Amino acid sequence: MSGGDIADRFTHDIVTFMRSWAPYGGPPADEVLPEFGMTRDQLVRRYQEILAHRAAEAEQMRLKPWLALRHNASRGEASRSASAPGTP
Numbered sequence: 001m002s003g004g005d006i007a008d009r010f011t012h013d014i015v016t017f018m019r020s021w022a023p024y025g026g027p028p029a030d031e032v033l034p035e036f037g038m039t040r041d042q043l044v045r046r047y048q049e050i051l052a053h054r055a056a057e058a059e060q061m062r063l064k065p066w067l068a069l070r071h072n073a074s075r076g077e078a079s080r081s082a083s084a085p086g087t088p
Contacts, residue, residue: 011050018047 017035021027029040036043 014043014047015050018043 014036017027021031026044027040032038032040032043038046
């Protein structure tokens with residue numbers, strides 16, 4: 001098992017744990033420490049980081065086709081202007 005798999009599993013476990021406790025206002029501190037080796041506040045912060053990272057990845061995937069189009073369009077303009085007569 002690679003280090004990435006372990007990190008992915010840990011992230012998955014945090015998300016699953018937090019979602020299972022969400023209807024009850026979040027997990028109690030005495031459940032968090034033995035499960036994850038961190039305080040409840042640390043776990044909440046880590047969960048927020050995970051969600052922010054996932055939102056950024058989703059936004060990047062949403063924009064990817066448009067960024068590619070923009071990149072291709074700007075390359076086309078550059079090659080057209082470079083080949084146009086009388087351009088400096």
